[in-house]
Amino acid sequence: MDGQKRNYLAGTPSGALERRSAIISLGPLEVLVRITHSGVCGTDAHDRTANCGLGHEGVGLVERIGSEVTAVHVGQRVGCSFQTHSCGCCPECITGYRHYCHRSVGQKYGAEEHGTFCDYAVRHQDYVNPIPDALESKHAAPLVCAGITVYEALLAANTQSRDRVGVFGLGGLGHLAVMYAKAMGCAVSVFSGSAAKEEDAKKLGADEFHVVNKMKKAPAVHNVNVLILCGGDITDIGLFIPLLARRGRIVPVVIQTKPLKIPYMEFILPGHQLISSLGATRENEQEALRFAARHNLQPWTQEFPMTEAGLTSAFAALDDGSIRYRAVLSKELGNEFSV
Structure with missing residues (x-):
C-alpha cells in the first residue's frame, strides 16, 4: 500500500x-x-x-x-x-x-x-x-474467504482421501467444509444441533449426519480423523473427544473470544492434536x-x-x-x- x-x-x-x-x-x-x-x-x-x-x-x-x-x-x-x-x-x-x-x-x-x-x-x-x-x-x-478458510483448515490437518472428516456446525463455513472434504475423496460426517439440516447435509455430500447437543457429550462414533469446528461459541473440547479416532486432529475455524477448556489426559493419551488455522x-x-x-x-x-x-x-x-x-x-x- x-x-x-x-x-x-x-x-x-x-x-x-x-x-x-x-x-x-x-x-x-x-x-x-x-x-x-x-x-x-x-x-x-x-x-x-x-x-x-x-x-x-x-x-x-x-x-x-x-x-x-x-x-x-x-x-x-x-x-x-x-x-x-x-x-x-x-x-x-x-x-x-x-x-x-x-x-x-x-x-x-x-x-x-x-x-x-x-x-x-x-x-x-x-x-x-x-x-x-x-x-x-x-x-x-x-x-474468497469462507471457502479459502475451510480449505486451508483441511490442509493444516494434513487431510488425506482415506480420512473421515467431521464437520461440526452446518452453516456458512460448515457447508463449504463438507463440499471441499467430499471433493478431496474423504468420507464426511456432519454434526449439527438441528435435525432439520439432515436433508441439506446429505445433498451436500455428507455420508453421515448426527444431532449433537452442545451441552452434552457428542455421540461416541470414534471414527473421525479430522474434525473441523464451524459452529459458534465452542468452549469445551472435551465434548468432541468421543467423535475422534485415535490421533484425531481438531481444527477450530470460528471467531470467538471465549477460552477453550481441554481435558488433559483424555486429550493427550490418544495422541489428539488441536490445530490453529485462520486465513x-x-x-x-x-x-x-x-x-x-x-x-x-x-x-x-x-x-x-x-x-x-x-x-x-x-x-x-x-x-x-x-x-x-x-x-x-x-x-x-x-x-x-x-x-
Missing part, C-alpha cells in the same frame, strides 16, 4: 462511478477493482459497530492498474479478501504464512482499510486473486479457487441487491438464521449504493 488513507465505501450515486474511478489515485503496485458481488459474512454482522469498512468477500473487475502491476490485467475478474498487506520480510511472510504476520492488516485492523460493500476497492496486486472462468461471481464471493497462504488461496472450479463446487447462496436496502435485508436474514447458507450482495440485482 502507498500509505494513503482511503475510504471508498457505499455512497456513490448512480451515474457517478466513472468520475469516481477517474479521480482515485493508485500507487505503482495497486489495483482498482470495480466490485460486482460481495459475500456477507457473520463477521460483518459482528463488526457493524467496529468503525471499520465492512465486507471481505469481494469479487469484481480490474478497472485500472498501477504503473508496475504485473500480476493482473485490466478487465480481469479478481477476488478481494480480508487481508490487505503485511510486512513482507518476517519469517511468516517469507515462508508464505503472511496472514500470521505481526503487521498483517485486514478489513478491521487498520485505518487505511476499507471493505467490499462498495463500488470500488483498492488493493495491492499481491492481495487480489484471479477468479477462474468456471466460477460464477455469486459463487466465487463466499469462496490461508497466498498459494492456498488461489488453489482453493482453482480446486472449486475443477470440482464444480457451488456454495448455496441467497442473493440480495447491492443497495442499502439489500444489505439491511441480508443482515436481518443473518441475524434470524434464515440464510441457507451464504448471503451475497449483487450489482446484478440492483444499482450501486446510493445516498
Whole structure:
C-alpha cells in the first residue's frame, strides 16, 4: 500500500462511478477493482459497530492498474479478501504464512482499510486473486474467504482421501467444509444441533449426519480423523473427544473470544492434536479457487441487491438464521449504493 488513507465505501450515486474511478489515485503496485458481488459474512454482522469498512468477500473487475502491476490485467475478474498487506520480510511472510504476520492488516485492523460493500476497492496486486472462468461471481464471493478458510483448515490437518472428516456446525463455513472434504475423496460426517439440516447435509455430500447437543457429550462414533469446528461459541473440547479416532486432529475455524477448556489426559493419551488455522497462504488461496472450479463446487447462496436496502435485508436474514447458507450482495440485482 502507498500509505494513503482511503475510504471508498457505499455512497456513490448512480451515474457517478466513472468520475469516481477517474479521480482515485493508485500507487505503482495497486489495483482498482470495480466490485460486482460481495459475500456477507457473520463477521460483518459482528463488526457493524467496529468503525471499520465492512465486507471481505469481494469479487469484481480490474478497472485500472498501477504503473508496475504485473500480476493482473485490466478487465480481469479478481477476488478481494480480508487481508490487505503485511510486512513482507518476517519469517511468516517469507515462508508464505503472511496472514500470521505481526503487521498483517485486514478489513478491521487498520485505518487505511476499507471493505467490499462498495463500488470500488483498492488493493495491492499481491492481495487480489484471479477468479477462474468456471466460477460464477455469486459463487466465487463466499469462496474468497469462507471457502479459502475451510480449505486451508483441511490442509493444516494434513487431510488425506482415506480420512473421515467431521464437520461440526452446518452453516456458512460448515457447508463449504463438507463440499471441499467430499471433493478431496474423504468420507464426511456432519454434526449439527438441528435435525432439520439432515436433508441439506446429505445433498451436500455428507455420508453421515448426527444431532449433537452442545451441552452434552457428542455421540461416541470414534471414527473421525479430522474434525473441523464451524459452529459458534465452542468452549469445551472435551465434548468432541468421543467423535475422534485415535490421533484425531481438531481444527477450530470460528471467531470467538471465549477460552477453550481441554481435558488433559483424555486429550493427550490418544495422541489428539488441536490445530490453529485462520486465513490461508497466498498459494492456498488461489488453489482453493482453482480446486472449486475443477470440482464444480457451488456454495448455496441467497442473493440480495447491492443497495442499502439489500444489505439491511441480508443482515436481518443473518441475524434470524434464515440464510441457507451464504448471503451475497449483487450489482446484478440492483444499482450501486446510493445516498
